[in-house]
Amino acid sequence: MDFSLTDEQQLLVESLQEYAERYFDDQSVMDMYEAHQVPAEAQDAYRDAGFPFMGLPEEVGGIPTDHVTLGLMTEKLYEFTGAMTPFMTGMLACADLAEFGTPEQAAVIMEEYEKSGQSVAALCLSEPAAGSDNMGMTCVTKKQADGSFILSGQKTWVTNGADVPYLIVIAKDEDASRDNTKMSLWLVKRETPGISTAHLTKIGQHTVPFVEVYFDDVVVTEDQRIGEAGAGWLLLMKNFEFERCLVVAQGLGLAQAAQNDAVKYAKERIAFNKPIITNPRVQDLIEENEIILQQTRHWLYYCLWKLDQGESINADIAMLKSWGTRAHVQLADNAIEIFGGLGYTEEVRVGRIWRDLRGNMLAGGTCEVMDYIAGRAIPKWYAD
Amino acid sequence: MNIAVAVKVVPDDQDITVAPDRSLDSSKAHQIASEYDLNAIEAAAQLAEAEGARLVAISASNAKAGDMKVRKSILSRGPEELLMIADDAYAFADSRTTAKALAKLVGDVEGGVDLVVCGDGSADMYAGQVNVQLASVLGVPCINSVTAMRMENGALVVERTLDDVVEEIEVALPAVVGVSPDIALPRIAGMREILAAGKKPATVNDAAAAGVDTNGTVEIDSVVAPELADRKREIFDTKNDGDLDAFIDAVAGVIR
Amino acid sequence: MKAFVIAEAAEAQKDLCAGARTLADEVVLVSIGDAPQTGVADKAYHIALPEGELYENATDTVIALFDEVAPEIVLVETTPRLKIVGGRLAAHADTSVINDVAAFDGDAAESLYFGGLATMKRRPAGSVRIYSTNGSMFSEAEASGTDAVEEREFVPASNPLKLRGKREVVQEGADIGRAPIVVGAGRGFAKEEDLDLARSLAAAVRGEIACSRPIAENEKWLPKSLYIGVSGRVISPKVYFAVGISGQMQHMVGVTGADTIIAINKDANAPVFKQADYGLVADLQEVLPVLTEKLA
Numbered sequence: 003m004d005f006s007l008t009d010e011q012q013l014l015v016e017s018l019q020e021y022a023e024r025y026f027d028d029q030s031v032m033d034m035y036e037a038h039q040v041p042a043e044a045q046d047a048y049r050d051a052g053f054p055f056m057g058l059p060e061e062v063g064g065i066p067t068d069h070v071t072l073g074l075m076t077e078k079l080y081e082f083t084g085a086m087t088p089f090m091t092g093m094l095a096c097a098d099l100a101e102f103g104t105p106e107q108a109a110v111i112m113e114e115y116e117k118s119g120q121s122v123a124a125l126c127l128s129e130p131a132a133g134s135d136n137m138g139m140t141c142v143t144k145k146q147a148d149g150s151f152i153l154s155g156q157k158t159w160v161t162n163g164a165d166v167p168y169l170i171v172i173a174k175d176e177d178a179s180r181d182n183t184k185m186s187l188w189l190v191k192r193e194t195p196g197i198s199t200a201h202l203t204k205i206g207q208h209t210v211p212f213v214e215v216y217f218d219d220v221v222v223t224e225d226q227r228i229g230e231a232g233a234g235w236l237l238l239m240k241n242f243e244f245e246r247c248l249v250v251a252q253g254l255g256l257a258q259a260a261q262n263d264a265v266k267y268a269k270e271r272i273a274f275n276k277p278i279i280t281n282p283r284v285q286d287l288i289e290e291n292e293i294i295l296q297q298t299r300h301w302l303y304y305c306l307w308k309l310d311q312g313e314s315i316n317a318d319i320a321m322l323k324s325w326g327t328r329a330h331v332q333l334a335d336n337a338i339e340i341f342g343g344l345g346y347t348e349e350v351r352v353g354r355i356w357r358d359l360r361g362n363m364l365a366g367g368t369c370e371v372m373d374y375i376a377g378r379a380i381p382k383w384y385a386d
Numbered sequence: 387m388n389i390a391v392a393v394k395v396v397p398d399d400q401d402i403t404v405a406p407d408r409s410l411d412s413s414k415a416h417q418i419a420s421e422y423d424l425n426a427i428e429a430a431a432q433l434a435e436a437e438g439a440r441l442v443a444i445s446a447s448n449a450k451a452g453d454m455k456v457r458k459s460i461l462s463r464g465p466e467e468l469l470m471i472a473d474d475a476y477a478f479a480d481s482r483t484t485a486k487a488l489a490k491l492v493g494d495v496e497g498g499v500d501l502v503v504c505g506d507g508s509a510d511m512y513a514g515q516v517n518v519q520l521a522s523v524l525g526v527p528c529i530n531s532v533t534a535m536r537m538e539n540g541a542l543v544v545e546r547t548l549d550d551v552v553e554e555i556e557v558a559l560p561a562v563v564g565v566s567p568d569i570a571l572p573r574i575a576g577m578r579e580i581l582a583a584g585k586k587p588a589t590v591n592d593a594a595a596a597g598v599d600t601n602g603t604v605e606i607d608s609v610v611a612p613e614l615a616d617r618k619r620e621i622f623d624t625k626n627d628g629d630l631d632a633f634i635d636a637v638a639g640v641i642r
Numbered sequence: 643m644k645a646f647v648i649a650e651a652a653e654a655q656k657d658l659c660a661g662a663r664t665l666a667d668e669v670v671l672v673s674i675g676d677a678p679q680t681g682v683a684d685k686a687y688h689i690a691l692p693e694g695e696l697y698e699n700a701t702d703t704v705i706a707l708f709d710e711v712a713p714e715i716v717l718v719e720t721t722p723r724l725k726i727v728g729g730r731l732a733a734h735a736d737t738s739v740i741n742d743v744a745a746f747d748g749d750a751a752e753s754l755y756f757g758g759l760a761t762m763k764r765r766p767a768g769s770v771r772i773y774s775t776n777g778s779m780f781s782e783a784e785a786s787g788t789d790a791v792e793e794r795e796f797v798p799a800s801n802p803l804k805l806r807g808k809r810e811v812v813q814e815g816a817d818i819g820r821a822p823i824v825v826g827a828g829r830g831f832a833k834e835e836d837l838d839l840a841r842s843l844a845a846a847v848r849g850e851i852a853c854s855r856p857i858a859e860n861e862k863w864l865p866k867s868l869y870i871g872v873s874g875r876v877i878s879p880k881v882y883f884a885v886g887i888s889g890q891m892q893h894m895v896g897v898t899g900a901d902t903i904i905a906i907n908k909d910a911n912a913p914v915f916k917q918a919d920y921g922l923v924a925d926l927q928e929v930l931p932v933l934t935e936k937l938a
Contacts, residue, residue, distance in 0.1 A: 009584070010577070010580050010584065012455055013458055013459055013462060013575065013583075014580060017574050017577075017580070020572075021574050047574065050573075050576075051573075051575070052576030053576065055577075055578075056577055065581070067577065267911075271911060399759055402759060408760075410760050481729070481738045481739070482732065482733065482736070483738075509756060509757070510755060510756050511741070511753075512741075512742070512754075512757065513739065514722070514741070515725065515728075515729045515732070515738060515739050515741060517729075518725060518726050518729025518730060518733070519729055519733050521730075522730055522733030528729075528730075529698070529803055530726060531722040543806070547811075548721075548722055548723070548811075550811055551809070551810055552808060552809050553807070554806040554807045554808065555696065555806065556803070556804040556806055557803055557804075558804075602738075602767060603736065603738045603767050604738050604766055604767060605765050605766075605767050606762060606764050607750050607764065607765060608763045609755055609760045609761070609762050611760050611761075612758065612760070617903060617916075617918055618918075618920065619916065619918065620919065620920050620921070621910075621918075621922075622920070622921065623910065623922070623923040623924075624924040625923070629922075630924070630929070630932070633922045634932075634933065634937065636920045637920060637933070640880075640902045640919075640920075641823060641847050641937065
């Protein structure tokens with residue numbers, strides 16, 4: 003067992019730190035949350051350093067790497083910036099496109115990244131009446147006499163949906179009824195006639211806004227279908243486990259940033275003539291936070307390592323995501339407590355991190371759905 | 387065309403601790419390329435890319451500078467090869483001694499060197515003297531405080547920025563130039579470059595193996611942390627009644 | 643013992659000559675380009691530069707003069723031009739310049755290591771000792787000497803640098819190096835227009851405005867000649883106001899020589915308060931206009 007990082011991983015972490023220091027100082031991050039976006043300059047610099055290509059296959063111009071390194075990259079980016087950024091969601095969409103798409107479809111990744119550092123695609127999955135209950139989705143494509151298809155329906159909570167050139171849409175084939183399990187993935191230009199978006203205001207994570215997307219009789223053609231007809235859901239499911247790892251990695255990085263701030267403050271803040279870090283109750287909070295950090299970190303890298311061994315982590319990551327994202331919110335809550343009244347102001351960032359982390363309990367599946375997945379799987383680990 | 391860029395590897399000053407006797411302990415410090423030398427590497431890399439030149443990094447630094455991670459870090463920022471003398475004789479070496487070691491490495495570059503680019507000063511000494519000494523050892527021209535450079539008809543043309551004047555100067559090659567941090571913002575090394583760095587050639591020797599003389603021209607008596615000046619530390623807070631007036635009285639007393 | 647002084651600025655010529663007087667019996671001043679100061683050295687040499695000639699190309703002429711005079715000590719002003727002249731001279735004498743000397747202790751000279759993390763005490767190993775300094779520690783010393791100036795003809799360099807053109811830069815901001823009162827602005831100023839509050843305070847106390855590195859390098863709100871710290875200016879004013887400055891070592895080493903340091907910051911935990919004589923915890927927007935009015 004080896005917990006050390008390779009030289010290359012350490013240098014990657016250093017590059018992320020340089021990147022974060024250059025584009026994500028406190029004022030810039032506050033401006034990003036106000037503007038509800040990460041500025042083009044910071045996105046282009048992310049692209050220039052080659053970060054979005056990490057984990058993509060060589061054939062599409064990517065830099066193949068293991069899941070552990072991608073998790074590390076995510077954790078550190080979030081720790082160093084202390085902010086939500088659109089990059090990992092963008093990477094996951096590109097990974098789907100590269101893995102399941104035709105060479106022509108995958109070629110749009112590099113075409114778009116040559117234009118700007120903005121994410122290439124956003125995944126349109128959830129619907130107003132079909133979140134965790136995916137089979138309830140009603141977005142549908144119907145084949146026309148001329149061989150083209152008409153896509154209609156509505157998607158919601160589409161992260162970065164307003165800012166990307168492409169949407170990856172999952173829709174039922176021909177029949178919108180619950181019994182129909184045949185779905186396909188489609189690569190659709192966001193500017194296609196019939197597509198419109200409406201902004202939804204989140205209570206946190208303002209830098210990765212999500213939108214509702216409406217498809218009003220949008221014409222799509224067979225060459226836009228990603229993967230085999232009817233296999234869309236199975237394809238998407240393949241990457242759910244890794245997506246959940248990244249949600250935890252994001253939360254871990256933000257949680258570490260909150261703990262960094264809280265410990266620094268506790269060392270400097272004088273009350274009753276001494277730094278508050280000498281107070282046993284404050285030490286308790288800091289220790290609880292450290293337990294959460296170490297626990298989620300070790301568990302996360304174990305999950306990523308298992309993925310790299312080609313093993314399923316369906317229940318492992320479900321448990322970690324359920325417990326870990328909840329624990330990270332508790333950690334940020336403790337950080338606010340350490341800051342006292344100041345922690346409840348916009349003067350410090352622990353409150354913002356707390357709001358951001360609450361969203362990660364929902365992203366990629368709620369805690370309850372995670373518990374359901376794990377709850378069904380665990381009994382099978384034990385002999386009857 | 388061959389370009390060499392001189393890089394000093396120094397302990398990260400964030401990791402240097404001060405002992406109670408005010409001596410410094412850098413034994414646990416990570417080794418890093420001196421901050422402003424990163425700008426020199428970037429400027430040299432940009433010129434090399436523009437001219438289709440080969441860029442080689444040269445370094446005479448402390449014994450830990452040969453660390454694999456430091457090598458890869460330097461090579462991930464543009465140079466195609468690294469030639470280094472890593473020996474503790476260079477941790478506190480004077481500029482002449484360091485320059486002689488660098489001159490040896492310049493001589494080792496296959497095909498010779500047309501231009502050596504240095505930072506204007508290292509993070510530890512900030513003398514801005516190694517470039518001048520190196521030029522003297524090599525017997526070539528030298529200019530410093532360079533904020534832009536380009537090739538024109540086989541000669542180097544530099545913009546040199548001083549407090550009160552900006553000069554355009556033509557420098558016949560071979561030459562040594564010292565560049566200001568302003569000349570270029572260092573690139574952020576991406577994973578592609580980091581992975582490629584491990585495959586680039588690097589030659590690291592100690593002073594004896596490199597065949598260089600480490601007898602210095604300057605002796606070091608001591609290196610100790612400064613004693614903090616004793617300040618009054620009378621702190622007022624506008625939250626407290628009367629504090630602002632008391633502060634103003636105190637300040638008025640010292641500025642009159 | 644003979645000392646050679648090479649300096650650009652008139653003030654530096656005087657200060658370095660006065661300092662050389664404390665280290666040697668005979669002081670010889672060399673001035674390239676402009677005519678040398680008189681009455682500060684036992685003898686002065688003037689190397690007039692031909693039209694369009696670059697200052698650094700006079701190095702060979704200086705080296706010839708050095709061989710002729712054979713001084714044991716050389717004091718060089720710390721400027722980019724003289725780094726080249728002094729460095730070449732040191733190479734010629736097979737030694738190194740001991741740079742940025744802040745104090746002398748016999749032959750040993752004190753300079754900063756890692757921009758102030760430590761102080762190094764160094765001494766030359768050979769018989770010729772070459773130091774560079776801005777001379778501020780000699781500003782109280784009396785310079786004395788004759789009015790004797792000898793012209794030295796510029797000898798063209800063998801492989802000269804060619805000056806193609808130049809443009810003067812209007813020096814923005816005052817010379818903070820000699821101002822008795824300096825108001826330094828730091829990151830506590832959120833917007834460029836807020837700096838006017840610091841400018842007004844500086845005007846009220848008849849001081850000059852300066853800043854920390856981020857204000858000049860990152861924000862570019864003030865010219866670089868005004869930033870104080872490790873890689874910027876090192877000053878010793880009577881009073882230094884650190885306004886909205888957190889107190890990082892890299893900045894504070896630039897003002898350790900100040901007689902009095904006054905800190906104003908909204909963060910009561912800012913390290914600057916540990917290094918100040920008088921500190922005020924306050925919101926800059928609210929308190930600076932009050933101070934400006936009351937201190938005028």
